[in-house]
Amino acid sequence: MRVKPESKFLTDLAINLPSPLEQISLPDSAAKGVEVWCKRDDLIHPIISGNKWRKLQQTLASWYSCPPSHVISFGGPYSNHLHALAFCCAQLEITFTAIVRGKYLQNQVLSPTLQDICHWQGQLHFVNKTDYQRRTEPAYIDELKNFLQADICIPEGGSQSAALQGVAEIHKEVSYQQPELMFDFAFLPVASGASLAGLVNKHQATSINAFIGVAVLKGESYLEELVEQFLGQEQHTQWHIEHEYHHGGYAKTSADLLAFCEHYNAKNSLQIEPVYSGKCFWAANDMIKTGKIRPGSRVLLLHTGGLQGNRAYKRINVSK
Numbered sequence: 001m002r003v004k005p006e007s008k009f010l011t012d013l014a015i016n017l018p019s020p021l022e023q024i025s026l027p028d029s030a031a032k033g034v035e036v037w038c039k040r041d042d043l044i045h046p047i048i049s050g051n052k053w054r055k056l057q058q059t060l061a062s063w064y065s066c067p068p069s070h071v072i073s074f075g076g077p078y079s080n081h082l083h084a085l086a087f088c089c090a091q092l093e094i095t096f097t098a099i100v101r102g103k104y105l106q107n108q109v110l111s112p113t114l115q116d117i118c119h120w121q122g123q124l125h126f127v128n129k130t131d132y133q134r135r136t137e138p139a140y141i142d143e144l145k146n147f148l149q150a151d152i153c154i155p156e157g158g159s160q161s162a163a164l165q166g167v168a169e170i171h172k173e174v175s176y177q178q179p180e181l182m183f184d185f186a187f188l189p190v191a192s193g194a195s196l197a198g199l200v201n202k203h204q205a206t207s208i209n210a211f212i213g214v215a216v217l218k219g220e221s222y223l224e225e226l227v228e229q230f231l232g233q234e235q236h237t238q239w240h241i242e243h244e245y246h247h248g249g250y251a252k253t254s255a256d257l258l259a260f261c262e263h264y265n266a267k268n269s270l271q272i273e274p275v276y277s278g279k280c281f282w283a284a285n286d287m288i289k290t291g292k293i294r295p296g297s298r299v300l301l302l303h304t305g306g307l308q309g310n311r312a313y314k315r316i317n318v319s320k
């Protein structure tokens with residue numbers, strides 16, 4: 001079931017679709033004669049992280065007419081997914097519990113992300129690393145659902161097969177917004193692989209020739225497996241994952257990457273952060289600079305959002 005943009009649901013949540021598609025530049029793009037565009041999913045909503053909106057869209061639409069009573073989901077203390085889902089549940093008046101990875105935070109200050117979740121009346125349930133590792137086991141999920149009296153569990157990152165179709169909406173929007181343009185490559189950050197799988201899963205026309213996923217964590221071959229699991233036997237668009245740009249691993253960074261983001265943010269109204277978009281923009285720029293992306297190419301960067309997580313670096317603030 002497709003949600004029409006004019007539906008009450010999207011109006012109620014103040015969702016801005018289609019997200020803007022605009023031409024931008026990277027530090028080395030002009031000198032190399034590469035045309036760069038950005039799909040601004042960071043502008044879908046001031047609070048709901050764009051990529052997480054895409055992945056949750058179908059599920060949330062079904063809840064709008066038939067809401068569950070209590071939803072649980074998994075994530076770390078800076079999770080864009082928990083943040084987005086907690087906000088949506090609050091708007092839809094659904095009870096939400098975040099299952100958070102980490103020791104019980106007695107006497108410790110909550111992350112800004114978790115503070116927001118509390119502010120929206122979401123509950124926090126901390127589990128240790130060993131238990132957290134069981135987050136995809138059906139028996140563990142049932143145990144948690146029984147214990148918390150929840151009826152729905154959404155996987156970490158919102159990465160379930162229902163997420164793929166929501167992500168694929170990007171194709172329709174791009175073709176509608178720039179019907180004349182063909183893109184040689186589209187770049188996006190990859191963590192669970194669901195977004196990449198949704199984009200390359202080919203059920204419709206696309207103006208994007210090939211996808212380059214930028215691994216934001218150390219996951220060579222593991223990430224490819226995840227994407228393939230989502231894709232199954234489906235026919236798909238050409239894709240591969242670059243593994244040279246994670247800067248040490250998930251949520252790890254380097255002085256160079258931080259400087260790249262800071263420099264970019266000082267010069268542009270479009271903002272990036274070092275966990276997802278920064279690594280993606282860096283990778284695109286590096287591949288342009290080193291000629292892996294040939295002069296004369298046209299590339300699309302998918303800005304997946306996630307700026308709320310940046311508050312961990314104490315540089316921006318997202319208003320409530």
Ligand SMILES: *Cc1c(COP(=O)(O)O)cnc(C)c1O
Nearest residue numbers: 080191192193194195304305306
């Ligand atoms: C979760 C997230 C991703 C990763 O998406 P996957 O579908 O897990 O690969 C990318 N960017 C942002 C901003 C995210 O929050």
